[in-house]
Amino acid sequence: MRPEFEDCTEVLRHLYEFHDKELSAAEADEIREHLMACEPCLDHYQVEDVMRLLIRRCCSAEKAPETLRLRVRAIYTRTVIITETT
Numbered sequence: 001m002r003p004e005f006e007d008c009t010e011v012l013r014h015l016y017e018f019h020d021k022e023l024s025a026a027e028a029d030e031i032r033e034h035l036m037a038c039e040p041c042l043d044h045y046q047v048e049d050v051m052r053l054l055i056r057r058c059c060s061a062e063k064a065p066e067t068l069r070l071r072v073r074a075i076y077t078r079t080v081i082i083t084e085t086t
């Protein structure tokens with residue numbers, strides 16, 4: 001493994017490029033390998049992934065698909081129920 005991708009800070013710094021597929025195949029492999037072995041970095045990666053997906057949906061002229069709207073509403077409803085019962 002290349003030394004620069006053994007360090008979490010370096011991996012997180014390259015996460016944007018990884019998402020945008022701006023890294024070489026070899027570099028992307030190294031980051032993917034690190035993510036599989038490192039839970040904190042994987043969390044960062046997944047949060048980033050979800051945020052980008054939501055932002056892209058919100059900013060695009062297309063309407064959000066019905067399934068996504070239902071899923072968001074289900075999560076929201078569940079959150080409200082949990083908040084009310086506690």
Ligand SMILES: [Zn+2]
Pocket residue numbers: 007008011034038039040041
């Ligand atoms: Zn890490």
